[in-house]
Amino acid sequence: MIKYFGSAYQFGTLGGILSLIAFGVLAWMVPDPTNLNLIFGYIITPISIFLALKFFKDYTNNGFLSFAEGMSVGFVTYMIIALLSVVGIWAIFQVFPEFFETVKASKLQVMANSRDTIISQVGEASYENTQESLLKMSPLDIALNDGIWKIVPGLFFTIIISIILRKNPN
Template identity: 50%
Template sequence: MKKYWEASYRFGLIGGIFSVLAFLVFHWMGLDPTNLSMLFGYVMIPVFVFLGIRFFKKYVNQDWLSFAEGMTIGFLIYTLFAFITAMGIWIILSFNSTLFAELKDKKLGILESNKDMIVSQLGQESFGTTLAKVQEMVPWDIALNDFIWKMIPGLFFTIIISIILRRTNN
């Protein structure tokens, strides 16, 4: 397991740091950093997973890669990427209550502007429950949401990249 960790941690670490910096840059640009951070993750996770798996295959494993090894390396990369991003977002929002209040207000505004559609599709009770949950939201909720939405595409991209890069003794 040590060789997998040593070959992958730097890709997850660098990707996570880039993602936290992107969150800050999006905020400074006056954009919604939560949505753009997720979009940034959809673009950057496959890049870092590909680079990490390719690095492992070429420089650690003598140009050989099984599907399981690719999945292991990819899992370590996208999990570390997602964890660092979530921790960074949580820290930023915990110390910057103004930013958190802005994000919460935006989410409440979006919910209110879509009230009719939500009520017609899901009912008044569902809208009320969602509204209450958003009003009770804390910084950790935003960070956890970002973590989850980096893990899901990370798994998807890792499967595809592992299949593409695998090389067996056939």
């Protein structure tokens, strides 16, 4: 089993660590790094998946890669990235609760500034429900959201990269 997932563990861990580093650097630069960290995730996730699949194909599997192998290695890669990201962001918020409150206040301020636009698009009831949800938001909610937005594009990129790199023995 380690034969199939060795590169996934390596590049998934690397991607997760880079994601946490990005979150830390962005937290130092802006009051709410969550949205910018999602953009970084759209960059690091496909790169990590590509490297894991390419490394698996070239160095572990004698130059061959089936679609199923690509999907399996890619799945493990993006799940490790997401797991490390969720645990790391949650831990950062646990260690620095004032930082979580700053992020939460920033999200509430964005809602307040966009009140009229949001109400015109989705209605007052939806706006009130969203605001209530933001008030109840916990550090785990933000961490899970970040993890989900590593998994969703990870699946998409894994499909594409697995098709591109696929090479079966004749």
